[in-house]
Amino acid sequence: MTEKRNIAAGGLSAIVVRLRRSVRAHxxxxxxxxxxxxxxxxxxxxxVMRPIVPSATVTTQALIAVIAIMTFLAGIxxxxxxxxxxxxxxxxxxxxRETTIQIKPxxxxxxxxxxxKAVEVAKATPGVSGARAxxxxxxxxxxxxxxxxxxxxxxxxxxxxxxxxLDSGAGPETMTGLRAALAEQVPSASLDDHxxxxxxxxxxxxxxxxxxxxxxxxxxxxxxxxxTVATRxxxxxxRSIVEVLHFVGARxxxxxxxxxxxxxxxxxxxxxxxxxxxxxxxxxxxxxPSWFAFDQAVDTLVGALTIDPRxxxxxxxxxxxxxxVTTLTSRMTVYRTLRGIN
Amino acid sequence: MVRFENVGLRYGMGxxxxxxxxxxxxxxxxxxxxxxxxxxxxxxxxxxFLSLRPTRGLISIFGRDAAKLAPxxxxxxxxxxxxxxxxxxxxxxxxxxxxxxxxxxxxxxEEAGYRAEVTELLQWVGLGERMHxxxxxxxGGEKQRxxxxxxxxxxPEILLADEPTGNVDPxxxxxxxxxxxxxxxSGTSVLIATHDIxxxxxxxxxxxxxxxxxxxxxD
Numbered sequence: 001m002t003e004k005r006n007i008a009a010g011g012l013s014a015i016v017v018r019l020r021r022s023v024r025a026h027x028x029x030x031x032x033x034x035x036x037x038x039x040x041x042x043x044x045x046x047x048v049m050r051p052i053v054p055s056a057t058v059t060t061q062a063l064i065a066v067i068a069i070m071t072f073l074a075g076i077x078x079x080x081x082x083x084x085x086x087x088x089x090x091x092x093x094x095x096x097r098e099t100t101i102q103i104k105p106x107x108x109x110x111x112x113x114x115x116x117k118a119v120e121v122a123k124a125t126p127g128v129s130g131a132r133a134x135x136x137x138x139x140x141x142x143x144x145x146x147x148x149x150x151x152x153x154x155x156x157x158x159x160x161x162x163x164x165x166l167d168s169g170a171g172p173e174t175m176t177g178l179r180a181a182l183a184e185q186v187p188s189a190s191l192d193d194h195x196x197x198x199x200x201x202x203x204x205x206x207x208x209x210x211x212x213x214x215x216x217x218x219x220x221x222x223x224x225x226x227x228t229v230a231t232r233x234x235x236x237x238x239r240s241i242v243e244v245l246h247f248v249g250a251r252x253x254x255x256x257x258x259x260x261x262x263x264x265x266x267x268x269x270x271x272x273x274x275x276x277x278x279x280x281x282x283x284x285x286x287x288x289p290s291w292f293a294f295d296q297a298v299d300t301l302v303g304a305l306t307i308d309p310r311x312x313x314x315x316x317x318x319x320x321x322x323x324x325v326t327t328l329t330s331r332m333t334v335y336r337t338l339r340g341i342n
Numbered sequence: 343m344v345r346f347e348n349v350g351l352r353y354g355m356g357x358x359x360x361x362x363x364x365x366x367x368x369x370x371x372x373x374x375x376x377x378x379x380x381x382x383x384x385x386x387x388x389x390x391f392l393s394l395r396p397t398r399g400l401i402s403i404f405g406r407d408a409a410k411l412a413p414x415x416x417x418x419x420x421x422x423x424x425x426x427x428x429x430x431x432x433x434x435x436x437x438x439x440x441x442x443x444x445x446x447x448x449x450x451x452e453e454a455g456y457r458a459e460v461t462e463l464l465q466w467v468g469l470g471e472r473m474h475x476x477x478x479x480x481x482g483g484e485k486q487r488x489x490x491x492x493x494x495x496x497x498p499e500i501l502l503a504d505e506p507t508g509n510v511d512p513x514x515x516x517x518x519x520x521x522x523x524x525x526x527x528s529g530t531s532v533l534i535a536t537h538d539i540x541x542x543x544x545x546x547x548x549x550x551x552x553x554x555x556x557x558x559x560x561d
Contacts, residue, residue, distance in 0.1 A: 244433055250417060
């Protein structure tokens with residue numbers, strides 16, 4: 001009675017009749033719906049379904065910026081370590097591939113003959129790829145910074161040099177053999193194997209690498225921490241979405257996969273921007289000197305920015321790692337949120 | 343369909359907010375849940391909606407012991423229960439249409455398969471012209487109807503509504519009540535939590551009155 005009275009009082013009988021018809025159709029799964037109407041409605045183009053986790057929020061943009069900046073810094077560090085490693089290795093190998101024989105002038109010594117003999121002895125030593133005596137002009141050029149131009153080397157008691165190139169696979173026995181042969185056949189010759197220089201450069205290179213790797217480790221930890229905290233904050237900001245999905249009957253795996261997909265995209269975007277910027281910087285650094293025809297000094301300075309394919313691979317690797325950290329953090333945070341709701 | 347036996351609930355080490363609650367929700371039934379503010383209505387709804395576990399007693403929903411449900415089983419059972427939140431809980435970045443379609447979307451259904459169904463329901467609740475509008479643009483009454491449509495779209499066996507008329511004028515409240523009655527006639531059990539006496543006086547239905555954590559049923 002009460003219901004009838006209220007419906008009548010509503011003065012909306014036509015609407016009620018329509019509602020009743022409609023709800024019954026809804027309850028029957030629209031089985032009796034007019035086929036033409038159903039077809040027309042099905043054909044009606046609805047808006048493209050938006051992603052459940054919104055992509056253009058302030059939090060998302062901020063997270064992309066954080067990921068891009070941290071990836072850029074990590075990429076720069078990796079590139080710098082790679083460049084230092086390359087330069088150090090080049091230094092030590094250059095020095096190790098070359099050695100010098102000195103012929104000191106003495107009473108009655110035929111320097112030219114001694115030089116020729118030293119070249120001959122060197123070339124005959126296994127592991128030596130070449131030997132060449134510096135002529136008077138080249139020796140004068142070496143002395144030019146101290147003695148000026150126009151020095152007559154023939155009249156000065158300066159040592160003469162033989163530059164000996166070693167095979168890349170030459171070991172310590174090459175130096176030992178060469179030293180013994182020189183001692184026997186050219187007593188006035190002494191062998192400088194650059195051992196002191198090589199040791200110092202190796203030590204410098206090792207120190208540079210250790211410092212670089214330590215900085216890289218710190219930057220990597222800072223990157224992971226920053227990305228983790230920023231991702232957690234972004235997921236927490238979207239807690240209401242997790243709750244609504246949970247309450248409309250979504251399985252935990254569905255909710256987690258929606259967030260994981262969103263944050264993988266965010267992580268890849270940020271990492272691509274940051275990693276791309278780092279690669280671009282090193283690429284420009286390696287090509288700028290040739291574009292602007294810088295002199296050798298500038299070339300040497302900027303040339304330090306050049307990295308090998310392993311460096312580019314490292315930047316790519318850190319970008320992928322950052323994207324994965326973002327994805328995994330979002331996954332764990334959503335699971336934690338769901339546990340909290342339950 | 344739903345059975346509570348001596349259910350008690352306390353938050354942490356606090357006092358019991360629900361004590362020895364025993365009642366059932368039969369199939370195709372209609373009831374109001376009422377009581378003063380803070381009496382435990384929303385807590386009881388949360389228990390019914392499986393978002394809380396009781397500290398004692400037994401809750402049986404669709405023949406399953408709620409205490410023994412795995413998370414995925416809970417999600418599947420929740421798909422058979424529709425809930426209308428007092429604060430609507432619509433997602434602001436999704437259109438009205440997308441919000442209403444959400445329960446079907448999370449079940450993995452293709453949009454082409456439910457487009458007509460959602461459109462029809464939106465027209466039924468009077469939001470046919472507002473389906474592509476974002477919730478922040480909707481009025482309070484429109485949000486309420488969108489929330490109701492979202493609860494109904496998966497054709498739940500039980501509909502729970504928390505103060506569904508709390509944010510609307512008396513005229514719209516009457517229309518919403520009619521909507522719930524229509525749903526009840528189509529076979530859905532309905533439980534409306536309200537302290538709106540005028541609303542309850544419009545329809546002679548079973549009342550569950552909760553006061554200081556204890557529930558009394560007036561058939």
